[in-house]
Amino acid sequence: MSYVSSVFQRIKVRNANEPEFLQAVEEVFKSLEPVLEKHPEYISANILERITEPERQIIFRVSWVDDQGVLQINRGFRIQFNGALGPYKGGLRFHPSVYIGIIKFLGFEQIFKNALTGLPIGSGKGGSDFDPKGKSDGEVMRFCQSFMTELYRHIGPDVDVPAGDIGVGGREIGYLYGQYRRIKGVFENGVLTGKGLSYGGSLVRTQATGYGLIYFVDEMLKHNNKVLQGKTVVISGSGNVAIYACQKATALGAKVIAMSDSNGYIYDENGIDLPLVRQLKEVERKRIRSYLNFHPEAQYIEGCKNIWSIKCDIALPCATQNDISLENAKTLVANGVIAVGEGANMPCTNEAINYFLENKILLAPAKAANAGGVATSALEMSQNSMRYYWTFEEIETKLKNIMVTIHSNAAAASSEYGFGYNLVAGANIAGFKKVADAMMAQGNY
Ligand SMILES: NC(=O)C1=CN([C@@H]2O[C@H](COP(=O)(O)OP(=O)(O)OC[C@H]3O[C@@H](n4cnc5c(N)ncnc54)[C@H](OP(=O)(O)O)[C@@H]3O)[C@@H](O)[C@H]2O)C=CC1
Numbered sequence: 001m002s003y004v005s006s007v008f009q010r011i012k013v014r015n016a017n018e019p020e021f022l023q024a025v026e027e028v029f030k031s032l033e034p035v036l037e038k039h040p041e042y043i044s045a046n047i048l049e050r051i052t053e054p055e056r057q058i059i060f061r062v063s064w065v066d067d068q069g070v071l072q073i074n075r076g077f078r079i080q081f082n083g084a085l086g087p088y089k090g091g092l093r094f095h096p097s098v099y100i101g102i103i104k105f106l107g108f109e110q111i112f113k114n115a116l117t118g119l120p121i122g123s124g125k126g127g128s129d130f131d132p133k134g135k136s137d138g139e140v141m142r143f144c145q146s147f148m149t150e151l152y153r154h155i156g157p158d159v160d161v162p163a164g165d166i167g168v169g170g171r172e173i174g175y176l177y178g179q180y181r182r183i184k185g186v187f188e189n190g191v192l193t194g195k196g197l198s199y200g201g202s203l204v205r206t207q208a209t210g211y212g213l214i215y216f217v218d219e220m221l222k223h224n225n226k227v228l229q230g231k232t233v234v235i236s237g238s239g240n241v242a243i244y245a246c247q248k249a250t251a252l253g254a255k256v257i258a259m260s261d262s263n264g265y266i267y268d269e270n271g272i273d274l275p276l277v278r279q280l281k282e283v284e285r286k287r288i289r290s291y292l293n294f295h296p297e298a299q300y301i302e303g304c305k306n307i308w309s310i311k312c313d314i315a316l317p318c319a320t321q322n323d324i325s326l327e328n329a330k331t332l333v334a335n336g337v338i339a340v341g342e343g344a345n346m347p348c349t350n351e352a353i354n355y356f357l358e359n360k361i362l363l364a365p366a367k368a369a370n371a372g373g374v375a376t377s378a379l380e381m382s383q384n385s386m387r388y389y390w391t392f393e394e395i396e397t398k399l400k401n402i403m404v405t406i407h408s409n410a411a412a413a414s415s416e417y418g419f420g421y422n423l424v425a426g427a428n429i430a431g432f433k434k435v436a437d438a439m440m441a442q443g444n445y
């Protein structure tokens with residue numbers, strides 16, 4: 001058994017009930033054999049076992065009163081996974097499926113993603129099993145206030161800087177920051193990112209993950225003598241990442257023909273009417289099926305997984321983890337897909353990833369392709385520290401340069417370690433080396 005496999009066996013035993021975390025670790029470890037061969041010092045320093053064990057995990061009770069006056073109890077999490085490169089940084093997810101294994105997989109992925117941005121940010125992730133769906137603004141506010149009443153003691157602009165993820169957008173960040181300020185009594189807005197523009201938010205942060213994804217996919221296509229212009233695109237999800245991926249893909253000449261939510265998907269062969277989707281999702285918080293009230297010529301199909309049976313050139317999973325199974329991957333390949341861009345975190349199963357790579361499909365891995373969100377969060381932190389605002393154009397240019405650089409660094413690392421043009425391996429290796437070197441330099445911790 002190889003060294004990497006033997007370490008993975010130990011990690012499996014220690015984290016036996018966390019399949020998503022083990023999946024994420026296995027996917028990264030698959031790329032690391034040649035790195036450890038070339039750098040035996042990482043083995044002596046036991047980097048693999050250290051990098052897979054969070055520096056700190058905080059689990060707490062969140063009690064809040066619903067609109068009926070009933071006391072509700074949820075569980076809150078914050079994992080400070082790796083601080084070697086900077087303050088812990090990563091989003092908060094509010095979704096009923098949240099448990100420690102989900103937060104650990106997300107925090108683990110965040111280590112490499114944040115390293116790839118080239119900016120000084122460590123890795124953290126958090127959230128709760130609270131379900132914001134169907135809750136009133138007052139309920140969401142009381143939940144956020146209670147969540148922050150515990151979290152505030154563990155975070156700070158130089159300690160740990162949370163942001164949004166599934167179920168946490170501008171409304172939730174506002175309530176969370178308001179409670180932080182109320183408790184601390186200081187205007188310390190560098191403690192959270194994804195804030196509203198009136199109290200320290202950054203231009204482009206709302207669009208950043210989706211735009212960054214499209215910049216990355218565009219770069220990958222160009223590198224392979226292909227173009228985005230004229231391609232048909234299917235996007236899963238209709239949240240923050242999906243909406244702005246759709247906007248930028250359309251602006252660059254592609255045609256998005258389908259989007260989904262957790263109930264089902266819409267197929268509009270004329271191209272998705274994005275202003276309508278934004279109104280339905282960002283403003284009215286409705287289900288995507290209501291698209292048909294305005295476009296009766298479109299189709300709504302119940303069940304979100306079948307979206308991958310639609311023939312398209314480019315698939316962009318932007319909803320949640322394990323969205324594309326091996327079966328979905330086989331259907332996409334049989335239907336002629338040329339590229340897959342992971343907007344969500346870990347949206348393809350490991351079997352689906354292998355199938356795409358074996359079939360020479362261009363695959364933009366999440367750690368690289370969705371890093372534009374956290375990179376722009378780091379730019380928000382910079383602006384908060386400087387007490388200054390850059391313009392939309394300045395930030396978008398920085399975001400684009402970051403995505404292009406991540407692509408070239410991942411491609412170079414893949415080639416250097418014998419993987420050819422394999423961005424999955426390249427992103428893992430480039431991210432890993434940066435963090436491993438910082439950990440080595442800082443001694444045993
Ligand atoms: N926001 C950001 O900046 C970043 C987000 N990401 C990742 O992108 C993905 C989407 O995040 P974001 O757009 O912010 O989240 P949102 O909450 O804005 O949107 C999530 C979308 O995915 C759908 N979805 C969520 N859970 C499921 C599920 N279990 N099954 C099917 N559909 C689901 C939602 O549908 P419904 O409304 O029905 O639940 C919704 O359409 C996540 O994987 C997140 O980790 C990665 C980098 C940065």
Ligand SMILES: O=C(O)CCC(=O)C(=O)O
Nearest residue numbers: 090091163165373374377
């Ligand atoms: O902007 C951030 O800090 C977090 C973004 C995020 O959660 C992610 O990259 O998955």
